[in-house]
Amino acid sequence: MxxxxxxxxxxxxxxxxxxxxxxxxxxxxxxxxxxxxxxxxxxxxxxxxxxxxxxxxxxxxxxxxxxFGPIREAITDQLGKLDHIMLAGLTHPPVVELSERLAGLTGLGHAFYASDGASATEIALKMSAHSWRNRGRAQKNQFIGLQGGYHGETAGALSVTDIPLFREAYAPLLRLSATLPSPDPRHAAPGVSAQAHLQSTIDALAAYLAEHHEHTAALILEPLVQGAAGMAMYAPEYLLAVRRLCDQYQVHWIADEIAVGFGRTGTMFAHQQAVLPDGSHVKPDFICLSKGLTGGVMPLSAVLTTDDVYAAFWDDSVVHGFLHSHSYTGNPLACRAALAVLDTFAARDEQGxxxxxxxxxxxxxxxxxxxxxxxxxxxxxxxxxxxxxxxxxxxxxxxxxxxxxxxxxxxxxxxxxxxxxxxxxxxxxxxxxxxxxxxxxxxxxxxxxxxxxxxxxxxxxxxxxxxxxx
Missing domain, CATH: 3.90.1150.10 (Aspartate Aminotransferase, domain 1)
Incomplete structure (x- = not known):
């Protein structure tokens, strides 16, 4: 042939x-x-x-x-040095540099790596619930998602996803989360303004947390754009309310930036458009990254979190450690591709x-x-x-x-x-x-x-x- x-x-x-x-x-x-x-x-x-x-x-x-030349060249160069090692008990230059640079860009660190967005969601959910357990609050093991939210198609990710096509077939396998109204103004009732609808969704979140915060580990959402909901877009003010309410009721906020990160919404990360009165932007407790992380060339995802969450796992006991692993965690080739992406964002053209x-x-x-x-x-x-x-x-x-x-x-x-x-x-x-x-x-x-x-x-x-x- x-x-x-x-x-x-x-x-x-x-x-x-x-x-x-x-x-x-x-x-x-x-x-x-x-x-x-x-x-x-x-x-x-x-x-x-x-x-x-x-x-x-x-x-x-x-x-x-x-x-894309810079990504291709970075992977080729890395292939001649180190293709892959296990990250348990070992480390390597690309994963260290990538973790440092992501921390510098987000204000969150302690990067934990996997290969896809759904796995990042699973990691963040497990980290949140496990951290509360390690702090003696094991009852905080439930989650909140938003109407129309999408966070992946593994069992844990589907539990916080509100796309019936993906979720209903596997409902018996899932531990379903609470689903709260989306701030997408297309859901506003007839005659209700976008601002009034936004406030009603904030009020719904506040009411839910007031009643259920003792059992709620985290709220997960896609900042500004809910992709699988038909590119549902909403105002950054919702994220300001999310941060305030999560702080008030001691609930983690997981920002799923898997699709909207790396410039898709006009800023490096979507949550950075929620600006506080002092000019700084809100900071989630977890950020999930994938997709554009390597420019779409290599499978890689990362979960970044706070020092406080990380400290909850710092202990002599193995069972207090984060019990999760992937064979290709922190693959050097994928990390070099991600570093090339960050280099490209940092570079300026002839026009500055x-x-x-x-x-x-x-x-x-x-x-x-x-x-x-x-x-x-x-x-x-x-x-x-x-x-x-x-x-x-x-x-x-x-x-x-x-x-x-x-x-x-x-x-x-x-x-x-x-x-x-x-x-x-x-x-x-x-x-x-x-x-x-x-x-x-x-x-x-x-x-x-x-x-x-x-x-x-x-x-x-x-x-x-x-x-x-x-």
């Missing part, structure tokens, strides 16, 4: 051998997975040579484009701008380019923060997301709507021409898909298997 024939058969081989994530595999009988064989910058290249713009950063992980400053310019330009989409008669709500944009489309057709995804792929765009919400979270390296291609393509595909849906004889009957698209 020639290399060309092997490449053209990749989709079928994958369908037979690979169980794809978040996918009803039966759909691939009719819609085979696209075989990607190379990538450069924001562009993916399939086995037929077609170019596809990666407008969702390959599930929100890719920051600086694919095959850093990544975040360049992103602000690019975001303003793209927002202007997408004005026709925002003004579309079938778009109900538009929102934007940093390098994330979302549009709610006026359709109740259950196949909208899968139809739009397939039509966008045919148009050279990787886009995966969440329900009836179209969103983009692109790499930070789109040129003006790339942005124009994306903005015009999204609008064109929307008109095409809505025309298809409007022509359906019975819009309540799906015309094709539906791909669950987070």
């Amino acid at each position: 020639t290399s060309s024939n092997r490449a053209s058969n990749l989709a079928e081989r994958s369908r037979q051998a690979v169980w794809h994530p978040c996918t009803q595999m039966k759909v691939h009988e009719h819609f085979p997975p696209r075989a990607i064989v190379a990538a450069e910058g924001p562009w993916l290249i399939d086995d037929q040579g077609h170019r596809i713009l990666d407008a969702v950063s390959s599930w929100w992980v890719n920051l600086f484009g694919h095959n 701008q850093d990544v975040l400053e360049r992103n602000r310019v690019a975001a303003a330009r793209f927002t202007a380019m997408t004005a026709p989409l925002s003004q579309h008669p079938r778009v109900k709500a538009t929102r934007h923060v940093g390098m994330i944009w979302a549009w709610d489309v006026d359709t109740s057709e259950p196949t909208f997301a899968s139809r739009y995804h397939r039509a966008a792929m045919a148009a050279g765009l990787l886009l995966r709507p969440i329900g009836s919400t179209l969103y983009v979270m692109p790499p930070y390296v789109l040129s003006e021409a790339d942005q124009c291609f994306l903005a015009e393509g999204m609008l064109r595909v929307l008109d095409q898909v809505l025309a298809e849906i409007d022509a359906l004889p019975d819009s309540s009957a799906p015309a094709a298997p539906v791909v669950p698209v987070p």
